[in-house]
Amino acid sequence: MSGQNATSSPKSAISSDWHSNCQGGEVAEILLCLQRIVPPNTAVVAAAVADATADLYPQELRAIAKAVTKRRHEFATGRALARLALAQLGYGRMPIPVGPQRRPMWPAGTIGSLSHCRGLCAAVVARTPQTRALGLDLEWIRDVSEEIVFTITTATELARNRNEIPETELPGCLFSIREAVFKAYNPVTESFLDFKDVEVELDGRTNSFAARLANGQRPSFLGSRIIGGRFAVVRGFAVCLVAAPTG
Numbered sequence: 001m002s003g004q005n006a007t008s009s010p011k012s013a014i015s016s017d018w019h020s021n022c023q024g025g026e027v028a029e030i031l032l033c034l035q036r037i038v039p040p041n042t043a044v045v046a047a048a049v050a051d052a053t054a055d056l057y058p059q060e061l062r063a064i065a066k067a068v069t070k071r072r073h074e075f076a077t078g079r080a081l082a083r084l085a086l087a088q089l090g091y092g093r094m095p096i097p098v099g100p101q102r103r104p105m106w107p108a109g110t111i112g113s114l115s116h117c118r119g120l121c122a123a124v125v126a127r128t129p130q131t132r133a134l135g136l137d138l139e140w141i142r143d144v145s146e147e148i149v150f151t152i153t154t155a156t157e158l159a160r161n162r163n164e165i166p167e168t169e170l171p172g173c174l175f176s177i178r179e180a181v182f183k184a185y186n187p188v189t190e191s192f193l194d195f196k197d198v199e200v201e202l203d204g205r206t207n208s209f210a211a212r213l214a215n216g217q218r219p220s221f222l223g224s225r226i227i228g229g230r231f232a233v234v235r236g237f238a239v240c241l242v243a244a245p246t247g
C-alpha cells in the first residue's frame with residue numbers, strides 16, 4: 001500500500017482549508033520519508049493541520065469540547081487523516097473514539113498511530129494481525145532543549161549514539177523515538193513507560209533503532225524486551241516509527 005498525500009483525496013476535509021503555518025513542501029517531504037520507512041501494506045497520509053472539525057463524529061467532538069482551537073484543529077486533522085488512511089485499506093468512514101490513556105480506538109481489524117507537530121499531522125494505519133502495533137511520532141528537534149535532555153536520556157546513552165547522527169539532532173531523535181515507542185507499547189501492554197525505562201541504540205547507517213526495555217518492572221512488548229523502529233530527520237523534524245509485525 002503506497003502512501004498518499006491527503007490533498008489529493010476528494011474525501012478529505014483537509015484539502016479545502018489549508019491554512020496552517022506548515023509549508024506544503026514540508027508535508028510532501030515528510031510524507032515521502034514516511035512512505036520509505038513504513039512496512040508494506042501500511043497506509044500513510046500527511047497534511048498540514050487545518051480546521052477539519054466538520055469531519056468529526058459526535059463522540060469525537062465531545063472529546064475536545066473544552067479544548068482550545070489549536071488542539072481542536074490538531075485532533076480533527078488527525079481523525080480526518082486516520083479515516084483517509086483507513087480508506088486506503090478499504091474501510092468506510094467510522095469514528096475513532098478516544099480510549100483509555102488518550103489512545104485512539106482503531107476499528108476492529110486495524111491498528112494505527114497519529115502525530116501532530118508544528119502545524120503538521122500524519123497518520124499510519126495497517127491491518128491486524130499482520131501488524132500488531134504502530135507508533136508514529138513527529139518532533140521539531142529544536143524543541144528538545146539542552147535543559148530537558150537529561151530528563152529523557154542519560155550521558156551513557158548520548159555517548160553511545162554520538163557518532164551515529166549529528167550531535168544537534170541526537171536529543172530530538174532520542175525524545176521522538178521514546179514517544180513513538182510509547183504509542184506502540186501502551187495500547188499493547190496497557191502499561192505506562194517513563195523516559196528512562198528505555199535505552200535507545202541508533203544505527204545511523206540504516207536509520208534504524210533498537211529501544212531496550214531497561215526497567216524490569218515493565219511488561220515485555222509482544223514477547224520481546226527490544227522494540228525496533230526506523231527514524232529520520234526531515235526539514236528539522238524527527239520522524240520516528242515503530243511497526244511491529246507478528247512474531
Ligand SMILES: CC(C)(COP(=O)(O)OP(=O)(O)OC[C@H]1O[C@@H](n2cnc3c(N)ncnc32)[C@H](O)[C@@H]1OP(=O)(O)O)[C@@H](O)C(=O)NCCC(=O)NCCS
Binds near residue numbers: 182195198
Ligand atoms: C501521549 C504522548 C506520547 C503524545 O505525544 P506528543 O508528542 O505529545 O504528541 P503527538 O502529537 O506526537 O501525539 C499525539 C497523539 O498520540 C496518540 N496517543 C496519545 N496517547 C496515546 C497512547 N496512550 N497510546 C497510543 N497513542 C496515543 C493520540 O493519537 C494523540 O493524538 P490525538 O489526541 O489527537 O488523538 C505524550 O504526550 C506523552 O504523554 N508522553 C509521555 C509518555 C512517554 O512518552 N513516555 C516515554 C516513553 S519511553
